[in-house]
Amino acid sequence: MxxxxxxxxxxxxxxxxxxxxxxxxxxxxxxxxxxxxxxxxxxxxxxxxxxxxxxxxxxxxxxxxxxxxxxxxxxxxxxxxxxxxxxxxxxxxxxxxxxxxxxxxxxxxxxxxxxxxxxxxxxxxxxxxxxxxxxxxxxxMKYDAVEGYSREAAVMMPHAYNTDGEQKRLLKSQLEAMPEGGTVLILPPDNPFRCPPGPYERVCMIAHFLKTRKPRSKLIVLDPKKAFSKQAVIMEAIERYYADIVEMNLSNEIDSFAVVRVDPKTREVETRDGQKWKGDVVNLIPPQxxxxxxxxxxxxxxxxxxxxxxxxxxxxxxxxxxxxxxxxxxxxxxxxxxxxxxxxxxxxxxxxxxxxxxxxxxxxxxxxxxxxxxxxxxxxxxxxxxxxxxxxxxxxxxxxxxxxxxxxxxxxxxxxxxxxxxxxxxxxxxxx
Ligand SMILES: Cc1cc2nc3c(=O)[nH]c(=O)nc-3n(C[C@H](O)[C@H](O)[C@H](O)COP(=O)(O)OP(=O)(O)OC[C@H]3O[C@@H](n4cnc5c(N)ncnc54)[C@H](O)[C@@H]3O)c2cc1C
CATH class of the missing domain: 3.50.50.60 (FAD/NAD(P)-binding domain)
Structure with a gap:
């Protein structure tokens, strides 16, 4: 076009x-x-x-x-x-x-x-x-789909995925306040959900923020899916610009990276396969x-x-x-x-x-x-x-x-x- x-x-x-x-x-x-x-x-x-x-x-x-x-x-x-x-x-x-x-x-x-x-x-x-x-x-948002998550918990772990301006500002201010060398977790939902490429554009944009502002930081993606929209070109971009920052975890036959439980106070999350993860900033995009x-x-x-x-x-x-x-x-x-x-x-x-x-x-x-x-x-x-x-x-x-x-x-x-x-x-x- x-x-x-x-x-x-x-x-x-x-x-x-x-x-x-x-x-x-x-x-x-x-x-x-x-x-x-x-x-x-x-x-x-x-x-x-x-x-x-x-x-x-x-x-x-x-x-x-x-x-x-x-x-x-x-x-x-x-x-x-x-x-x-x-x-x-x-x-x-x-x-x-x-x-x-x-x-x-x-x-x-x-x-x-x-x-x-x-x-x-x-x-x-x-x-x-x-x-x-x-x-x-x-x-x-289906807040009750993840144990420990709620409308209140979304202040600690913002989804920033609706027309609520405050959610976007919260996520941005948490990124800005995060110490250099910190870890950001992004947790996309399973299909179907609003804007299929949205979480992955977000991975690139937050990785760009980290690269330019806090280059020793990490961004870990825990995804309940095996594939996602525009995957080939988004993975190419991650490789090209953010290889040192982004770690993508897509679910497979052994590991399910679907989030089942969170503790908003400690910013810890648990995935279906029993693994535990901790972030300084946690962007949980719940099922909808x-x-x-x-x-x-x-x-x-x-x-x-x-x-x-x-x-x-x-x-x-x-x-x-x-x-x-x-x-x-x-x-x-x-x-x-x-x-x-x-x-x-x-x-x-x-x-x-x-x-x-x-x-x-x-x-x-x-x-x-x-x-x-x-x-x-x-x-x-x-x-x-x-x-x-x-x-x-x-x-x-x-x-x-x-x-x-x-x-x-x-x-x-x-x-x-x-x-x-x-x-x-x-x-x-x-x-x-
Ligand atoms: C991070 C992100 C990136 C995106 N990027 C793109 C993109 O690049 N291109 C694209 O095309 N789409 C994109 N989208 C998707 C797009 O935002 C949505 O698909 C679109 O806004 C859906 O339109 P809608 O009218 O269904 O809902 P909305 O635009 O969300 O509008 C719903 C409105 O209804 C109001 N409302 C809800 N319930 C009530 C009620 N009971 N009483 C009164 N008011 C109510 C809400 O306040 C809201 O203003 C993106 C989404 C996200 C989260």
Whole structure:
């Protein structure tokens, strides 16, 4: 893929192409007379995009976005902050752009959904009626999956794997406070989880931090898996830049490096094969599940929410869509790019549905970049189309070992342009 600017990104991530629907659909918007109500829970990569595009394409709609936090601190690019390539402030975005385009922003925590009455209740006592509900609450951590770990223990052993800015800051400050020659442990989860290459980009970024700030330190990875996303190019980068710092332990037939027990006070961890490890900084990324509200709404089967791949409607509950990390779209990875792409398909589906118009086959896309060293970013991606009740990948691509430095530098430039584009797309920011 060549360089990506905002116009290109909008085209690529646009699913079925909302603008192509606009001329045929919006002129005869059937429910508009009664101002249909769409409620969205979760103002992240999926939910904020839905709010923006619904209001942009059909201003008459009543669009309410319920979001727990006033500031969205993006997980994507947070590893670059840990590595020293990006400021903490650059990850943070507010909702003023969405309010300006007419989205009703409610800062509150959604506590319950009544799919029969079609209402959402919030912590502060609000009740919001909907014609269509979009749930994009991201992930919750399964704290109890590891003995000794908890929300409180996450202060001592930060996961830094959600939109909580404090978690990222904690991990960074622990790295900064760690003595030279100390040990960092990174404990990735088993599949499926948010952003499959995320923990390994983090390995590279924290290793870069150590190499430049505390070069006698060690970084030990204890992984419950045998393989991981972009493995060949990430291992190549570790060999090239951080061979003296990083020790990768992937599970095999003899050793299981799945973490079963931790002591947050002593920062000790125990793996399934009985081995004990101690870190000065421990980054435990626990197993995950769909955000609680999606489970409470009755949309989950096990940890995740099955969807109808042609629309991302819940496979279980009428009039509810589940997008982003909370949904399980089988082959489509849990990424911000995916969530943004799914959001646009949902917008097209809601608008066509409310207007009683024909629907067009959707096309989804994902691309994930990972920074692995200075001026060096690798990528993976594919298109996805619904087929026989599944999403089927086509046109897949992945960075290869041995690529030239110019290719990797170009990847990095693309990823930075993507970050600016997607955050403008999510939060209705004006052109920069
Ligand atoms: C370290 C790391 C690196 C990553 N790098 C990339 C990358 O390079 N590229 C990429 O595409 N993706 C990347 N990702 C993945 C990406 O961040 C997620 O896939 C994406 O944010 C998912 O979007 P979402 O809308 O499902 O959830 P989120 O973006 O997490 O948004 C969920 C929102 O819902 C809110 N919420 C949850 N429950 C409630 C409730 N009950 N009431 C009100 N509000 C609620 C939360 O506060 C949050 O703001 C990365 C993730 C991590 C952790």
């Amino acid at each position: 060549t360089g990506i600017d905002r116009r290109e990104f909008t085209k690529l991530a646009g699913g079925v192409g909302i603008t192509s629907l606009a001329s045929s659909t919006f002129g005869t918007f059937a429910i508009a007379q009664g101002a249909a109500k769409v409620v969205i829970v979760g103002g992240g990569a999926g939910g904020a995009t839905v709010a923006h595009y619904l209001k942009r394409e059909e201003p008459k709609l009543e669009v309410t976005l319920i979001e727990a936090n006033p500031i969205y601190s993006s997980s994507f690019f947070s590893n670059l902050y840990l590595g020293g390539f990006r400021s903490f402030e650059s990850l943070n975005h507010d909702y003023s752009g969405l309010e300006q385009v007419g989205v009703q922003f409610v800062r509150d925590y959604a506590t319950n959904v009544d799919p029969v009455a079609r209402t959402v209740k919030t912590q502060s006592g609000g009740t919001f009626a909907y014609d269509r509900l979009v749930l994009s609450p991201g992930i919750d 599940r769909a955000g609680e509200i999606a489970i409470k709404a009755g949309c989950a089967e096990g940890d995740w929410c099955p969807i109808k791949p042609e629309s991302f409607r819940s496979a279980k509950v009428e009039n509810i869509y589940v997008i982003g990390d909370a949904s399980i779209a089988v082959d489509m990875p849990k990424s911000a790019f995916s969530a943004n792409s799914q959001a646009k398909v949902v917008v097209a589906d809601i608008l066509a549905d409310l207007a009683g118009r024909e629907k067009f086959p959707p096309r989804f896309r994902n691309t994930c970049w990972s920074m692995v060293g200075p001026d060096n970013s690798v990528k993976i991606g594919a298109n996805y189309t619904p087929q026989d009740g599944k999403l089927v990948a086509s046109g897949a691509f992945i960075s290869q070992p041995g690529e030239g430095d110019e290719v990797r530098k170009q990847n990095l430039a693309e990823s930075i342009a993507w970050y600016d584009s997607i955050t403008a797309d999510m939060f209705a920011k004006r052109a920069m």
